[in-house]
Amino acid sequence: MATDSRKRQAKREDGRPKTATLADVAKVAGVTSMTVSRVIKGSGYVAPATREVVLRAAQELNYTANLAARALVTGRTGAIAIISGDLNLPYCANIVYLFDSLLSASGYQIHLLHTRGELRDLINSTNSASVDGVIVAGMHHFFEELSSLDRHVIPPCVHVGITKPSQGDYVHVDLRPAVEEALERMLAAGRKRIALVGVGSHLSVDETEIRPQTYISMMQNAGRELEFVSASPRYEVPGPERVNIIKQYIEANGCPDGLLCFNDDIAIQTYRALMDLGYRIPEDVLLVGCDGLPILQYFEPPLSTIAQPMEEMCALAWKFLQNRIATPDAPPQCTNFDAQLIVRKSLQN
DNA sequence: TGGACCTTTGCATTTAAGCG
DNA sequence: CGCTTAAATGCAAAGGTCCA
Incomplete structure (x- = not known):
């Protein structure tokens, strides 16, 4: 621990900004970094008094979790890629908006992609996917291509749209x-x-x-x-x-x-x-x-x-993807909706 | 090439509480 | 008091990248 502190101090002298780590918080709170980790994550047993001390120390040091380090351990990045058509199209913009609401509420970040090249770059950048899952909105050809690639590299994937892919998890709406x-x-x-x-x-x-x-x-x-x-x-x-x-x-x-x-x-x-x-x-x-x-x-x-029942479709697709992330080898999950004709005056004699 | 970086996880150990 | 059980905490290792 003392060694760590010296190294951080040295970095600070080099002019690099110092950000508080679990170990820093632990030192101030008088516990180990494991206890701090449990408090931050809200998991495991921590005495209420200890929790309070840890939270106060974290606030004092302006601690924020190092997401890269967390991803290193868990293999989870807390990010989902959404591949959609162009946002100039109201349909695509609406889908992205709905997923944004759903994913944010679940504590996920979004990587918004528009081309297969962008996802490939994302994957190649670390030799493994740097997102936990992929939502493909429309663009079923791309979904099929993605599904056929090496499963160890490609993250869990769900397709939502008006076309029905031949494999994988999907939410399909029939027009x-x-x-x-x-x-x-x-x-x-x-x-x-x-x-x-x-x-x-x-x-x-x-x-x-x-x-x-x-x-x-x-x-x-x-x-x-x-x-x-x-x-x-x-x-x-x-x-x-x-x-x-x-x-x-x-x-x-x-x-x-x-x-x-x-x-x-x-x-x-x-x-x-x-x-x-x-x-x-x-x-x-x-x-x-x-x-x-x-x-x-x-x-x-x-x-x-x-x-199309957009809200239900997006909610179900997100549920499918969460299931797939939790159990990669589970059988495919598929649902079909029917689109509804909304008849207004322009279609009435 | 090997150590540092930072965090989480599974398991081990210690402490506290309940009960006869 | 001594035993059992649950709660609380700690240890060690692992992960990919960077840098000396």
Whole structure:
């Protein structure tokens, strides 16, 4: 102990800042560092009087736990990586916000990543994962790739989103029933031209994407022509530009009388384009988005949307990940939710 | 190459309390 | 008083990286 103190003192003379350690607190409190550790962690037996003395010493020395040293012993970093799409997308921002609330409440820190390269760097930096777990929001291809890597290097992983990975823990939401319901309502209302807004006829988003898949099968079963208003749902296309793309399409081709939008962002831009061109909702066009953004209810008329039970999904995914961290070899945990169609005036005749 | 860094964990030891 | 049990505390080792 005396040796340690001399070394710390020497460092201080070198001009390096000295931070209090468990041993420093222990010395002041007159106990060993193990007792201090128990008090700080709140685990194990410590007499109330001893606890008080230790806490006072810790406060006096402005002690904060050395997370790196703790990770060294426990193999836990107290950090979770979240890999999501771009935060420009309200859907992704909302997911990150929800996980942030959940993880913070559990005392975890978040590493927010957007690319597989970022996670790889994180892992390579120490030859082992420097996070306790990974949440992959959407991006199921990435999840599959991650799951196939060396399990000794890759931390526990859970996927949450509208695609269903072939392995691992996941929380999946099925958009199909709600998309079908929206299209059935448009068909039942006698709408002649029902188009999908946001994806081109070449289905540039993802061939496994359930929205265009459902749209195509429903329209074909109803004997209807397929019609795609190509306005990339990706964030690279700025909103005003997308409004113009949609307006140009309508001016060139006339306006479909039913519009299913790939997401709520696109629904809002489609709304803007329709208003600018003098179309009425729902009289001329039935309009529905997808994401469940609350702001849609404040439009006039209020916009319909396909909503996912985001809070339940995120809470369950976090529970799955905690289970996986605790028992790495347990069987896969999977849950499926159905998205719900929120019908507002834009989808009512 | 080996020791220092800092913390936690499993196990061992000591102390206190309860009871006949 | 002496035994048993529970509570409280301490010891030793381990972990990855850095630096002399």
